[in-house]
Amino acid sequence: MAEIENKVVEMDEVVIRFSGDSGDGMQLTGTLFSDTAAHTGNDLATFPDFPAEIRAPHNTVAGVSGFQVHFGSAKIHTSGDLCDVLIAMNPASLKANLRFAKKGSTIITDVDSFEEKAMEKAGYAANPLEDGSLSDYIVVKAPIRMLTREAVKELGLDAKSADKSKNMFTLGMLLFMFSKEMTYTHKFLEVKFKKNPTVVEANKRVLAAGFNYAETVEAIKSTVSKVPAAKMPKGKYRSITGNTATAWGLMAASEKSGRQLFLGSYPITPATEILMELSKHRNLGVKTFQAEDEIAGVTSAIGACFAGSLGITTTSGPGFSLKSEALGLAVITELPLVVVNVQRSGPSTGMPTKSEQGDLLQALYGRNGEAPMLIIAASSPVDCFYAAFETARFALEHMTPAILLTDGYIGFGSELFQIPKMDDLPAIVPPIAAPNSDYKPYRRDENTLARQWAIPGTEGLRHRIGGLEKTDVFGQVSTDAQNHEKMTYLRNEKVMRIAERLPEQEIFGEPEGDLLVVSWGGTRGFVRSAVEKLQKEGKKVGHAHFRYIMPLPKNTRQVLSAYKKVVVAELNAGQFVKYLRINFPEITFKEFNKVQGQPFTVIELTDKFNQLLQED
Amino acid sequence: MTEINNTIEKSPVKLSREDFVSDQMVKWCPGCGDHAVLAAVSKVFPEIGYKKENFVFVSGIGCSSRFPYYVNTYGFHGIHGRATAIASGVKIANPKLSVWIVTGDGDSMAIGGNHFIHIIRRNIDVNLLLLNNRIYGLTKGQYSPTSPLGAVTKTSPYGTIEHPFNPGELVLGAQGTFYARAIDVNPKLMTEIMFEAARHDGTSVVEVLQNCVIFNDGAYDELTDRATREDRLITLQAGERMIFGKDRNKGLRLNGTSIEVVTIGENGITEEDILIHDPSQHDSGIHLMLAKMTGPDFPVALGVIRAAKCPTYDDLMEEQITEIRAKSKIHCMDDLLNSGDTWTI
Numbered sequence: 001m002a003e004i005e006n007k008v009v010e011m012d013e014v015v016i017r018f019s020g021d022s023g024d025g026m027q028l029t030g031t032l033f034s035d036t037a038a039h040t041g042n043d044l045a046t047f048p049d050f051p052a053e054i055r056a057p058h059n060t061v062a063g064v065s066g067f068q069v070h071f072g073s074a075k076i077h078t079s080g081d082l083c084d085v086l087i088a089m090n091p092a093s094l095k096a097n098l099r100f101a102k103k104g105s106t107i108i109t110d111v112d113s114f115e116e117k118a119m120e121k122a123g124y125a126a127n128p129l130e131d132g133s134l135s136d137y138i139v140v141k142a143p144i145r146m147l148t149r150e151a152v153k154e155l156g157l158d159a160k161s162a163d164k165s166k167n168m169f170t171l172g173m174l175l176f177m178f179s180k181e182m183t184y185t186h187k188f189l190e191v192k193f194k195k196n197p198t199v200v201e202a203n204k205r206v207l208a209a210g211f212n213y214a215e216t217v218e219a220i221k222s223t224v225s226k227v228p229a230a231k232m233p234k235g236k237y238r239s240i241t242g243n244t245a246t247a248w249g250l251m252a253a254s255e256k257s258g259r260q261l262f263l264g265s266y267p268i269t270p271a272t273e274i275l276m277e278l279s280k281h282r283n284l285g286v287k288t289f290q291a292e293d294e295i296a297g298v299t300s301a302i303g304a305c306f307a308g309s310l311g312i313t314t315t316s317g318p319g320f321s322l323k324s325e326a327l328g329l330a331v332i333t334e335l336p337l338v339v340v341n342v343q344r345s346g347p348s349t350g351m352p353t354k355s356e357q358g359d360l361l362q363a364l365y366g367r368n369g370e371a372p373m374l375i376i377a378a379s380s381p382v383d384c385f386y387a388a389f390e391t392a393r394f395a396l397e398h399m400t401p402a403i404l405l406t407d408g409y410i411g412f413g414s415e416l417f418q419i420p421k422m423d424d425l426p427a428i429v430p431p432i433a434a435p436n437s438d439y440k441p442y443r444r445d446e447n448t449l450a451r452q453w454a455i456p457g458t459e460g461l462r463h464r465i466g467g468l469e470k471t472d473v474f475g476q477v478s479t480d481a482q483n484h485e486k487m488t489y490l491r492n493e494k495v496m497r498i499a500e501r502l503p504e505q506e507i508f509g510e511p512e513g514d515l516l517v518v519s520w521g522g523t524r525g526f527v528r529s530a531v532e533k534l535q536k537e538g539k540k541v542g543h544a545h546f547r548y549i550m551p552l553p554k555n556t557r558q559v560l561s562a563y564k565k566v567v568v569a570e571l572n573a574g575q576f577v578k579y580l581r582i583n584f585p586e587i588t589f590k591e592f593n594k595v596q597g598q599p600f601t602v603i604e605l606t607d608k609f610n611q612l613l614q615e616d
Numbered sequence: 617m618t619e620i621n622n623t624i625e626k627s628p629v630k631l632s633r634e635d636f637v638s639d640q641m642v643k644w645c646p647g648c649g650d651h652a653v654l655a656a657v658s659k660v661f662p663e664i665g666y667k668k669e670n671f672v673f674v675s676g677i678g679c680s681s682r683f684p685y686y687v688n689t690y691g692f693h694g695i696h697g698r699a700t701a702i703a704s705g706v707k708i709a710n711p712k713l714s715v716w717i718v719t720g721d722g723d724s725m726a727i728g729g730n731h732f733i734h735i736i737r738r739n740i741d742v743n744l745l746l747l748n749n750r751i752y753g754l755t756k757g758q759y760s761p762t763s764p765l766g767a768v769t770k771t772s773p774y775g776t777i778e779h780p781f782n783p784g785e786l787v788l789g790a791q792g793t794f795y796a797r798a799i800d801v802n803p804k805l806m807t808e809i810m811f812e813a814a815r816h817d818g819t820s821v822v823e824v825l826q827n828c829v830i831f832n833d834g835a836y837d838e839l840t841d842r843a844t845r846e847d848r849l850i851t852l853q854a855g856e857r858m859i860f861g862k863d864r865n866k867g868l869r870l871n872g873t874s875i876e877v878v879t880i881g882e883n884g885i886t887e888e889d890i891l892i893h894d895p896s897q898h899d900s901g902i903h904l905m906l907a908k909m910t911g912p913d914f915p916v917a918l919g920v921i922r923a924a925k926c927p928t929y930d931d932l933m934e935e936q937i938t939e940i941r942a943k944s945k946i947h948c949m950d951d952l953l954n955s956g957d958t959w960t961i
Contacts, residue, residue, distance in 0.1 A: 039959050238958045248952065255949045262709050264701075282937045283944030284952070287708055292734040296701035299694065299731075303674065303705025306692050307713065311705065329695050419953045456672045456690035456706070456713055464684050466693025467677075476640075477685060 008179055009225040013072030015080035016174065019097045020089030021058060022051065022065045025167035029087075030067030033174055036184040037071040038239060038416055041229025044071035045381070045525065046239075047079035047413045050353075059121045064096040073228040077380075077525030079413055081601040085177070087170055089113060089144075091122035098134075106138045106223070108173060110166065112145035138219050144169045144210075151209035152202045165206040172210025179226040182207055233418060240417040242381035242410040242522075243273035246314075246340055249388025251284060254310045256389075257396050257428035262304035263288045264297040265314045269352040270408035271342035274314040294322035298339065302326060305335040306465070308432075308455035310392055314340040316408075317359050318349060324367050330401035331371040331491060333465045334442075334451050336430065337401040338392050339373075342411045343521075345597040354597025355408035357521055360575040363403045364550060370488045372495045374402035375550040379524035381415040387547060389425065394498055396430040399450040405549070407571075409599050410522040436460030441475030442487075449494035496551045505544055505553035507562065513540030515613055516563035518589075520546040520576050523600055527569055530605035541609060546576070552583065560587050567592055567612055569605065620815045624666050624714050631662040636671075638688040649800030649826030650680055653747060656806040657687055657716075663807075664714070664814045672715050674703040676723040679754045679828075680747035683718035697728025700735040703742050711930040714814065715742040722752050725761040725781050736790040738929040739818040743810070746783055746823045751832035769831075784907030784921065787821045788900045794820035795907060796920040800827060801840050805851065805918060812920050818928050825916075839916055848911055852919035857890040860915050867891075868906075875905045877914060895923040 018030040027048055034046050049066035056063035070080030082102040088094035090113040101107060114129055128134055129141055148169050149162045168185075175182055185207055193199040214220045240248075254261035265275040265288070279288040287309075291297040298313040305311035315323060320341045330337040343359045345351035363375050374394055378387035384406055395402035433439045433452040439461045442451050454461035463475060471478045472486055507516065508531060519527040524545045531543040544559050546552070553559075560566055560580065567590040568577040574591050581589060592608045594600060636658045644650045661671060671689035675681035677696035684691030690713075694702045699717045707715045724732045724746055735742065751769065752758040758771040762783065766775040787795040794816040798806040806824065813820035825836050838848050850860035850868070858868040865880045867890035878885045897903070903922040910916060946952050 035957065041961060232961050234961055236954065236958055236960050238953075238956065248949070251952070252949050260709065262705060264705060281952070282940040283946055284948070285937055285941070287933060287937075289704065289708055291701065292730055295698060296704070296731050296734070299698040299701040300705030300708070302694075303692070303702035303707075304709035305705075306702070307672075307706040307709035309705075309709040311709075325695055326698065333692075419958065422948070422950050422953075457669055457710060459667075459669050462669060462688055462690050464673075464691035464693065466675075466684070466691070467695050468693060 009223065011225045011227050012074060013070065013076065014085070014178065014225070014227055015068065015070045015083040016085045016087070017066060017068045017083035017097055017100050018087045018170075019064055019066040019093035020087070020167070021092065022056065022063045023058070024065070024089045025164070026065050026087070026089065027067050029167040029171050030069055032171055032185055032188060034069045034071070035239065036175065036180050037069070037227070038237065039184055040180060041232070042071040042073065042227055043076040043230040043232055043416060044069055045076050045079045045413060045415045046070070047409065059090055059092050059118045061092045061096045061122060064093045066093070066097060068100075071227060073230050075230070077529045078599070078602070081603055085174070089166070089170070091119045091124055091128070094128060095122045095124065101137060103136045104138070106140060106219070107134065108140045108142060108170065110144035111141040112143050140217055140219055142173070142213065142217070147209055147213060148206050151205045155198055155202050155205070157198070157202055162202070165203050168203045168206040169210035169213070172207040173214040173220070176211045176214035177220055177224060179224060182211060232416070236419045237416050238419055239414050240381060240385070241273070241412060241414045242378065242384040242406055243271070243342065243412065244277050245381055245384035245417065246378070246388045246404070246406060246411070247274045247277035249385040250310070250312055250338065250392055251278070251281060251286060252385070252422065252425060253389045253392030253396070253428060254286070255284075255422065256425060257310060257392070257430055259308065259310040259396065259430065261286045261312065262301060262309040263312045263314065264291050264300035264304070265289070266291050266294045266297045266319060268294070268316045268319045270344055270411050271314045271316045271319075271340065273411065274340060274342070294319040295326060298323040298326040298337070299329075302330050302333070302335060302337055305330070305337050306333070306456070308453070310336065310338065310396065312338045312340065314342070316342050316344045317346045320359055320362065321366070327373065327401060328367045328369060328371045329467050331367070331373060332467055332469070334399050334491070335401065336395040336399055336453070338395050338404065339401065340388070340404045340406065343405060343407040351597045353408065355522065355571065355599065356595065356597060357407060357523070357571040357575070358595070359405065360549070360572065361578065363405060364579060370492065372492045372550065374398070374400050374495055374498055375405065376402065377405040377521035377547055377549055378410060379521060379545060379547055381410050381413045382417045383547070384410060385417070393426065393428045394501070396428055397450065398448050398494060398498055399431060399453060400495055405521055407522040433458070433461055439463065440473050441465055442470055443473045444490070444494070447497075449490060449497060499551040499554050502548050502551070502553050504555045505546065505559045507542045507544050507559055509535060509542030510540060512562045513542050514564050515540070515609060516542045516544055516560070516566045517609060518544050518546065518560070518566060518568045518576070518580070519570060520549060523569065523571060526600040526602055527605060529602045530609060533602065533606055534609055539613060541613070557584055560584055565590060565612060567609070569600065569608075571595065571600070618815065620664055622817065624670050624712050626665050627667045631665070631668060633658045633662060635668050636661050636688050638686050640685045642686050643682065644679060645830055647829040648679070649749065649824070649828070650683070650747060652800040652803055652806065653745060653824055653826070654683065654686055656803050656810055660807045660810045660814075663811060666714050670712065670714050672706055672713050673718060674699045674706060674715065675718045676728060677754070678720040678723045678752075680718050680720040681723060697723055697726070698731060699723065700728060700731040700744070704735055704738070704740050707740050707742050707930055708933060711741070711934060717742055717744040719744065719746055721746070721748045721750060721760045721762040721783070725783065725786070733786065733790040736787055736792045736819045736821065739793055739926050741817055741819070741928040741930050743813045743820045744822065746821060747826050748783060748823055749826050749828040749832055750835050751828050753828050753831055757831035782908060783821070783823045785904065788904045788907060788922065792821060792922065793818040793924045793926045794920070795823070795903070795922045796821070797823045797825065797918050799825040799836065799839060799918060802918070809920060812923060816923050817931070818926055838911060848915055850915040850917050852893045852895075852906065852917055852921060854893055854895050854920065857887060857892055859887070859890055875909070875914075895920045896925065898924050900924070
């Protein structure tokens, strides 16, 4: 074979999957690599894949922790399907993650960890690095443990301390592979270990050792690549996860409306991060109340709403079920409660760390009586910020409880967030009743139908509300037949009228064509990538991604009628499609459903769409 | 009565009972003990002296939970068992409100048992009126968690086989800082207790022994019958000896690790031997013994059994916010959004 010139290949996008034992520091390595890529102008999205077990046994498949980053020179919509580079720090992580590696991809392993006992624990009968089973991949067998110890020998570190820096070796290799500098990591180490210069030095040496080692490996040297900077809008950026973005969006709504933020919540995967994030911000007057259960979480938030706060409760599926009765109370008392449901696989406890879109029908219909609520679904980690802000804004201005649906995938995933200015976000003006005004609890604004918010402590507004049906305008307890029917329709109409303020539903693609792909919530990135791919191939495919579920945008019927065929793709057994069929019975909907606790892949979507395009 | 001192704004003018009378028809059965509680509230609120807009009533479900409609304050009629959780939200959101919970033995001891113990454990500064008639009234006569063992009701035609809760024990077990017991036939004592509950910083639980004329009539006859009540009840007063009885010659004293009833003048017992009531005592041991006393061997204790000082959740929350605010460099959302690792493109 002729010698290959050592040249840098330009690539549009790359997916790297970091995996190792829980203690191998793969989350940090992945984050540092991602941050380096972000600082050098790449767009990206990440997703951590950690085990549900807190400290699963060492070197077992159950104890493997993963982190995937997808970075590129164009807009990145997802954390990627299959990876171009897989880091496997031990046999178990290779075992658990090989299925995520593209054929022909590079697998970097720490060959020193492929000891008999570790391979046995991972379930390998023979050494996969030697038995030819990886012949479809470029396997780099790096003696990472040995070279790491070597690199720090002069610093007098013992083997155990030295091994803690192994992840820096891997990071160094990757930085070389993708033509990135080590400066960002240097700065990070200097800040992180400010009090321990030896540790800083050790990590820097290991990082450099990895970087230099990569240059000597033929398989790497020949494929050094560079992903040019993406053309992103000018501005200031940061990286943010969906759950943090949700917390911040709610805080932004609190600041804009001048209403104190009260969160009543009970820890539940994958929503707990929102409670943890909000708990940090006492400095901004945020009041978090870790309740004794899900019911106390929501009812305390309802109490706070009654008292004039932006009352919020955060949860996931099983907790959402427990809150159902209280949501009805928020509907009938017409208070601006915000419920965040970070959806996970169900039913019951299901698969807590896995994502699904299974709670849509519950959000729409899961309460006794006629109990409509505003429902908005966030479509990406960054969109969690804006969707949370908007959910709170409409709840406050229209005096209705509202549900924000996100999911575990976008909750844990991260994206680059162009930092908004608070001045650029819309004002939020809740209809607060003036002191000593002629207040009636259920008198409504003639346009929005919102009732006024009379806050306890205000002079001249004493009144009573509650779970019993009340008379229109006056708010007296009533079982009058006509009044109940009137109030039922008023509560519904109030929510429906929010559609007047929603932007029109857009179609990504031509105004008409052969196949319209409909999706909602956290799947936007995958579906958009698939549609873009087909459009580039010249196919007449469009994408309508719904953020507003209840009410639907006003032009929804028009959008759904614009293409010859409509397919609804969602991560459940067909819930949004049922809702659309109820509302638009004249339209024929095809379905593409997946209920595996995993996101869509672009490949399976394009396959399905191609198949639908070919069918009569 | 001592004056109440806290951060809740007082009324600039003297209020009267009429300021709290609602325009709603009171729909409790004639003779129901709830009427007495309503009367006591209307009487004591002007004495407490807060601005009338600063009172909030929160209730759950049950006969007693209709209370908010019958008193002219801000009111929230919640769902079954959750009044304590709703009220927690109200008080934490705005600690300058005087929050009153009205609940029954079903609402707070059964479906709302969890929230009941946790609001007490947190010592959120609310006042909780627990109207205990030992029966489910609104659903027409099923046994409740406070119905005595063997009680014959519509769902226990052969007698209950459940051991009842003693609310006082539950309160003290949950580290309650205030527990008092009143009885519907003694409005004066009830009013005094309500005032003390308002004065106490923390969760003040006032259990009201209260008759249900329809479904559990006579549940407290022994305690209300003129012929027996003096011997069957003891009204505790802070700083006073625990003496009771028609002839004021019975008393309570410690014998080893338990309480016993003794007769002054018999077996060399003098007044000096009788315990002095100290509701503020931090150790709740004696308070628990007093709360648990029941006939026929012991008198049932009325009055403020416990009122101990302890920081409240709502005060700690406000203090923490003040403290963290003073330390933090982040003062608004723009600061937060631009904090940490950011870069410009």
